[in-house]
Amino acid sequence: MNGLFDDYNPGAYYCELTGKSGSPLDHTRTIQDWLNKIRPMTLRRRARDCERELYNLGITFTVYSEANAIDRVLPFDVIPRPIAAEEWKRLERGLVQRVTAINHFLHDIYGAGKILADGVVPEDLVKGNSNFRAEMIGVDIPHNTYVNICGVDLVRDKDGQFCVLEDNARTPSGVSYVIENRHLMQRAFPDLIAGIGIRPVSDYGIRLRDALADMAPAQVLDPQIVLMSPGAYNSAYFEHVFLAREMGVPLVEGRDMVIDNGLVYMKTTAGPRRVDVIYRRIDDDFIDPLAFNSNSMLGVPGIMDVYRRGRVTLVNAVGTGVADDKAVYAYMPRIIKYYLDEDAIIPNVETHICREKDALQFTLDHMADLVVKPVGESGGYGVVVGPRSSAAELENCRNLLLARPENFISQPMIDLSVCPTLVDAGIEPRHVDLRPFLVTGKNTWVMPGGLTRVALKKDSLIVNSSQGGGTKDTWVLA
Amino acid sequence: MHSLLARFAENGFWMAQYMERVENLARILDVNESFARDSAGEPAWLPIIQLYADDEHFFTHYREATAENVVQFYVINRTNPNSIVSSVWAARENARSLRHLISIEVWSQLNVFYKFVSGLRPRDLRLGELSHLCQELKEGCQLHTGIVEGTTFRDQGWTFYQLGKMIARADQTTRLLDMKYHRLLPNVADVGSPIDVSQWNALLRSVAGYHGYRRVRPSGMTPETVAEFILMNPEFPRSVVSCVRQIRHYHDRLNQDPNLAGVAFAPSGLDDLDNMLSVPIQQVTREGLHEYLDRIQINLQSLASAIAWSYFGGEADASAEGGSVSSTQSQG
Numbered sequence: 001m002n003g004l005f006d007d008y009n010p011g012a013y014y015c016e017l018t019g020k021s022g023s024p025l026d027h028t029r030t031i032q033d034w035l036n037k038i039r040p041m042t043l044r045r046r047a048r049d050c051e052r053e054l055y056n057l058g059i060t061f062t063v064y065s066e067a068n069a070i071d072r073v074l075p076f077d078v079i080p081r082p083i084a085a086e087e088w089k090r091l092e093r094g095l096v097q098r099v100t101a102i103n104h105f106l107h108d109i110y111g112a113g114k115i116l117a118d119g120v121v122p123e124d125l126v127k128g129n130s131n132f133r134a135e136m137i138g139v140d141i142p143h144n145t146y147v148n149i150c151g152v153d154l155v156r157d158k159d160g161q162f163c164v165l166e167d168n169a170r171t172p173s174g175v176s177y178v179i180e181n182r183h184l185m186q187r188a189f190p191d192l193i194a195g196i197g198i199r200p201v202s203d204y205g206i207r208l209r210d211a212l213a214d215m216a217p218a219q220v221l222d223p224q225i226v227l228m229s230p231g232a233y234n235s236a237y238f239e240h241v242f243l244a245r246e247m248g249v250p251l252v253e254g255r256d257m258v259i260d261n262g263l264v265y266m267k268t269t270a271g272p273r274r275v276d277v278i279y280r281r282i283d284d285d286f287i288d289p290l291a292f293n294s295n296s297m298l299g300v301p302g303i304m305d306v307y308r309r310g311r312v313t314l315v316n317a318v319g320t321g322v323a324d325d326k327a328v329y330a331y332m333p334r335i336i337k338y339y340l341d342e343d344a345i346i347p348n349v350e351t352h353i354c355r356e357k358d359a360l361q362f363t364l365d366h367m368a369d370l371v372v373k374p375v376g377e378s379g380g381y382g383v384v385v386g387p388r389s390s391a392a393e394l395e396n397c398r399n400l401l402l403a404r405p406e407n408f409i410s411q412p413m414i415d416l417s418v419c420p421t422l423v424d425a426g427i428e429p430r431h432v433d434l435r436p437f438l439v440t441g442k443n444t445w446v447m448p449g450g451l452t453r454v455a456l457k458k459d460s461l462i463v464n465s466s467q468g469g470g471t472k473d474t475w476v477l478a
Numbered sequence: 479m480h481s482l483l484a485r486f487a488e489n490g491f492w493m494a495q496y497m498e499r500v501e502n503l504a505r506i507l508d509v510n511e512s513f514a515r516d517s518a519g520e521p522a523w524l525p526i527i528q529l530y531a532d533d534e535h536f537f538t539h540y541r542e543a544t545a546e547n548v549v550q551f552y553v554i555n556r557t558n559p560n561s562i563v564s565s566v567w568a569a570r571e572n573a574r575s576l577r578h579l580i581s582i583e584v585w586s587q588l589n590v591f592y593k594f595v596s597g598l599r600p601r602d603l604r605l606g607e608l609s610h611l612c613q614e615l616k617e618g619c620q621l622h623t624g625i626v627e628g629t630t631f632r633d634q635g636w637t638f639y640q641l642g643k644m645i646a647r648a649d650q651t652t653r654l655l656d657m658k659y660h661r662l663l664p665n666v667a668d669v670g671s672p673i674d675v676s677q678w679n680a681l682l683r684s685v686a687g688y689h690g691y692r693r694v695r696p697s698g699m700t701p702e703t704v705a706e707f708i709l710m711n712p713e714f715p716r717s718v719v720s721c722v723r724q725i726r727h728y729h730d731r732l733n734q735d736p737n738l739a740g741v742a743f744a745p746s747g748l749d750d751l752d753n754m755l756s757v758p759i760q761q762v763t764r765e766g767l768h769e770y771l772d773r774i775q776i777n778l779q780s781l782a783s784a785i786a787w788s789y790f791g792g793e794a795d796a797s798a799e800g801g802s803v804s805s806t807q808s809q810g
Contacts, residue, residue, distance in 0.1 A: 057582060058589050071589075232574045244578035250483050251578045268481040269634060269789040270738045 003036035004043070005420070010429040014160040014417040016081050027084040027477055034192050035079065040426065046188045047078045047422055053187070059180050061235045061465075074177060075470030080185065081419045081432060081452040082475040088199075091154070091162060091436065092446045094345030097336060099150045099438050102169060102323045104339040106146035110136045110319065120338050121331045122355070125375075125406070129328075131321030133284060135291060139308050142215045143442050146317040149208070149279075150438045151175075151451075154346065156417035163347045165414075165433065167332070169324040170316060171281050174451040174471075175437045176242035179204060181473040182449070197478035199448035205246025207439050207447075212247075212277045214441025215313045223276035226252045226266065230282050230298045240281055254282075259302040264312045279315045287318065327353070327375035330409050349414060355406035363410040364401065367394055370410040372401065387413060416461055419472065421454055431455045433463050434474065448476040481737055482634040486579060488790040489572040490635045491782075494642035496569035500562050501619035502650035503552060506657075508612035509684030511545075511605065523548040529657040530560050549603045553611075554595075562615060566595045581629035584622070591618040634735065637728045641785060644728070648721035649778050652771040654685065655708050659701065659767055678704050685716045705767065706759035718774060719755045722748065725781065732789075743788040747781045 010018060017032055019025045024032040035043075051073060054060070060071035083091075108115050109126050116123040126132055151172025153165045179201050186193055209225065216223035229240035231253050244251035250266065257266050257275060265272035280287060286296040291304035306312045322328060328335075330351040333344040352359035352370075363370060367386050374382040384397045401408055418429035436450035452472040453463035463469040506529070510522055524543040527536045532551075535558065540547040555561045559568075570592045577585055595615070602611060630636050658681045678699050682688040691699075691707050691714075711717045726748050733742050754774060762770050 055593075056586050056590050058577070058585050232571070237574075241577040250481075250486075252483060253485075256483055256485055266481075267484045267791055269484050269487045269638075270481055270741055273481045 004038070004040060004427050005032060005036055008420055008427050008429070010418050012158065013415055013429060013431075014156055014158055015429060016083075016156075016417055016419040016432065017079075018420075020160060025084070028082050030196055031080065031082060031192070031475075034195070035420075035427075043078065043422060047076075050076055050078060050184050050188050053184060054180075057180075058238065059177075060238060062233070062237065063235075074465050075456060076181060076184065077421050077430075077454055077456070077470050077472045078185070078188065079420050079422060079427070080473045080475045081434075082477055083434075085477050087162075088448065088476045091346065092448075095152055095436055095438055095446050096444045097340065097342060097345050098152060098164070098167070098332070099147060099440060099444055101332070101336040101339050102150070102167065103144060103146050103440070105328075105335050106317070106320060106323055107141070107144045108339075109322070110139065110146075115335070115338055118338070120334055121328065122406075125327050125331075125355075126322060129322045129325055131284075131319070131325055133319035133322075135304060135308065136317070136319040140310055141317050142217070142313060145215065145440050145442075146320050147323065148211055148215065148315045148317075148440050150440070151435045152438070154434045154436065154450075155349070155414055156434075158415045160417070161347075162434075163349050163414075164329075164332070165349055166326075167324040167329060168435070169320045170283065172435070172437065173236045173239050173281075174435055174453075175204060175447070176239040177471050178437070178447070178449055178451050178474065179246075180242070181471060185473045196475070199476045199478050201447055201449040204437070204439070204447055205243065207445050208243065208279075209247040209249070211439045211441030211445075212279055212315060215315055216276050217310050217313055220276045224266075224274060225249045225277045225279065226275050228252050228254070228257075228278050228280040228282060230286070234281075236281065243279070249279075254297070254299045257300045257303075259300065259306060262306060262309065262311060264300065264303060264306055275312060277313045277315060284318050284321065287314070325375060326373055326409055327406075349411050352410045354401060354408040354410060359410075360401065360405045363408070364398060367398065367410075369412065371413060372397055372408055372410045374407055375409060385413070416455075416463075419452070419454060421456070421472075423456075423458075428458070430458075431461050431463065432472065449474045482638075484789060484791045486576055486635060487638040488786070489575045490579075490639040491642035491785070491790075493569050493572040493576065494639045495646040496565045496572070497619055497622050498643050498646035499560070499650065500565045500569070501616055501623075502647070502654070503560075503562055503565070504612045504615035504619070505684045505686075506654060507549060507552060508609055508616070509680045511608045511612070512680050512683075525657045526552065529653050532558070532560060545605055546600075546603070549605075549608060550600060553603055553615075554598050554600070563595050563598070566592050576635070579631075579635050581625070583625050583629050587618075587621055587625050591622065594618065634732070634737070637731050638785075638789070641725060641728050644721040644724040645778050645782055647716060648718045648725075649775055651685065651708060651716055651718055651721070652774050654681070655705060656768060656771045659705060675699055682707075687714055687716065690714050702759050702763055705763065709762075710755055710759065718751075722751045722755060726752075738789075741788055743781075743784040747777055747784060751777050751781075 014020055017024060017028045054073040054076060055071070058071070060073050063070045063072055105115065115121050116126060147169045149172060151168040151174065153168065154162050155165045156162050182201050212225045213223055225247065226249055227240055227244045227247070229237060229251055234240070240251055252266055257264055258272065260272065264275045266275050282298055285293045286298045288299045288301060288304040289296045290301045303312065307314050307318070329348065330353045333348055336342060336344045352363050354360045354363055363372065370386045372384040372386070384393060386394065416431040416433060419432045420427045421430040432452050432454045434450050434452055437447045439445045452474045453469050454472055455461060455463045455468065456470050457468050460468065506526060510526060523545055526548055527533055527543055536543070536551055539555070539557070540551065551558055551561065553562045556563055558564060570588050573580060573585055573588050626639065630639070678701065679688060682691050682704060685708060687708060690711070691704065694707060694711065695703055707714060709718045712719050712723065714720060729743070729745060729748060732738055751774065
């Protein structure tokens with residue numbers, strides 16, 4: 001019988017299952033042997049069952065058009081992405097280090113401003129950043145934890161080295177898929193899972209709830225925690241439902257809450273009830289029409305004022321967006337060094353900060369090989385990918401760079417690692433990334449796993465769900 | 479959980495109402511199909527349109543109240559807010575808001591059921607298929623009811639769900655009786671004829687009451703005794719009196735809930751319903767059944783409004799979730 005992997009060839013890329021050599025890594029041998037024994041038809045049938053189950057369980061995101069709501073399933077690939085125990089330990093340390101430094105940084109820039117005074121990070125980069133919220137200056141945050149929920153996007157390069165591509169310190173999403181993917185695999189592949197020690201991910205809700213309770217305002221012993229969603233029409237609504245359910249807390253919207261006498265209340269069947277901690281899945285801009293975007297219908301008028309007085313806690317804190325900005329990202333190794341006196345355990349992708357003279361020159365000299373990214377943006381807008389750009393596009397980019405170098409960073413193209421993925425023709429390599437999640441209250445906990453996103457299109461490096469990306473179950477091995 | 483968001487109470491209330499309506503509509507269409515077959519060529523489909531006061535809406539879409547048109551209008555027409563597809567959609571939208579409170583099984587079944595209903599095409603509604611289809615629709619609703627019963631946490635949300643369900647069921651029962659009673663009665667010549675009996679028979683079957691009726695009245699069948707059974711038999715689960723007893727039970731539950739201290743809805747409306755339901759059936763028919771049923775419907779409606787005022791923070795208007803789908807049925 002032919003094995004599924006007979007024709008599998010990851011080429012020059014690092015493969016999550018077969019490494020660089022083409023033969024299984026020690027920790028993936030059991031998985032590959034098992035996959036090699038299963039009949040392709042059986043694998044396909046189970047994959048189809050998974051897809052149907054996702055729909056039936058409503059693990060979907062909703063696309064709304066004028067007259068209809070169409071529920072779509074985020075494509076799921078059944079071949080898992082394993083991570084060795086030792087490797088995970090190192091990643092875990094690196095992730096905790098990173099979020100610790102980010103919280104120090106936020107506390108500093110909204111407080112004493114030492115890192116700016118010492119010239120480690122340019123002041124205008126921070127205070128001139130569109131995500132810097134002057135409203136947060138001098139506000140006390142419990143445990144100085146600004147970023148309670150953090151998702152860090154990691155990629156593995158050609159040599160198998162993990163590095164950080166991006167920090168997500170605002171409202172990172174995707175954790176519900178991590179847990180649901182695992183449940184799905186447990187139902188569809190009990191025979192595979194039985195032989196392998198995989199660290200569980202299902203206590204995320206409990207950890208999150210504990211961290212949120214840590215964040216209660218002073219003197220509140222039994223805090224009323226709520227999860228605040230923009231509503232059922234938000235594309236991440238499933239995740240909001242999921243998390244509210246896991247934590248056993250009400251899933252509220254702005255319209256369910258009012259401010260009275262300096263406190264936040266939610267409207268219940270028994271009248272108003274005080275709210276103490278709000279895990280809000282809504283951007284800073286929309287949280288309070290009196291403080292920020294005055295057109296916002298999603299927020300609660302006056303909530304910023306209550307928050308600033310410490311009588312309700314918003315999670316994540318307002319103003320954390322400045323820490324995951326691309327410009328600040330570039331300084332992260334220096335930020336870690338500054339606060340913790342340690343070298344970054346997980347390196348950044350090599351980044352050239354164009355406001356620095358040598359970096360600008362390097363970028364201009366190697367533009368055709370580099371990715372040039374504007375800072376202060378998110379979602380990949382305005383990014384120029386050198387190797388895939390025309391001469392005219394490069395020329396245009398050069399002019400922008402020369403006019404406002406401080407608006408740009410540049411990075412080399414990264415050859416993302418691949419993972420075997422079930423496609424029409426059998427099993428083929430597809431590029432993947434990894435988003436682990438960290439939860440911080442008094443302390444930081446790293447969920448053993450993370451969202452593995454996979455670019456389902458051949459050769460594509462874009463793993464975003466909006467552009468043909470799917471997900472895989474991530475197995476951190478015990 | 480100690481407190482329930484007002485919006486969720488409302489969502490539960492409406493989710494139950496929509497699903498109850500779907501079940502009743504499926505029952506009505508099913509039994510009507512039998513009527514149409516029995517009564518030689520009689521255009522039996524118009525009364526359904528009148529039952530829901532949909533004349534105007536229907537005739538802007540269709541020229542004639544043929545079986546085909548009426549069935550399409552009530553099963554798959556999305557412009558009709560009373561259609562099965564619209565109601566299941568609205569139930570599901572309410573469920574969507576409640577997803578973190580309801581069980582995954584409830585959501586999953588509703589999801590699959592909606593997928594089934596929204597996939598129905600005209601060819602699935604052919605008269606020969608109708609009985610089978612109605613059976614499937616009914617079973618979809620019963621599956622929902624069963625899963626809710628077996629998996630729902632018995633908190634306030636459950637109470638509001640049950641209140642919505644019982645109010646809708648009582649309302650539907652009065653409407654069904656009203657429609658059939660008037661369609662069946664006028665033909666004095668037919669009273670006691672085989673056609674007449676088979677029609678009362680079908681009416682009882684449509685509410686799953688035939689066997690119960692037979693246990694109470696082993697022989698004979700008159701319009702009055704059928705009406706009495708459907709309205710006032712306390713053992714029959716779809717009778718108005720059964721629903722009102724359930725409503726009182728859940729009303730008391732709310733009033734006794736320590737988390738709801740200080741909030742209550744007045745039981746005077748329930749007392750009125752009890753009084754009406756203890757009037758002898760002979761007196762009811764003498765004074766006019768139609769007016770009587772109307773008064774019951776109005777009472778149920780004000781009960782729903784009282785619940786909305788006390789617990790939802792305003793008028794019950796079905797806008798909870800489900801957007802423009804309005805409750806034309808309960809306003810009729």
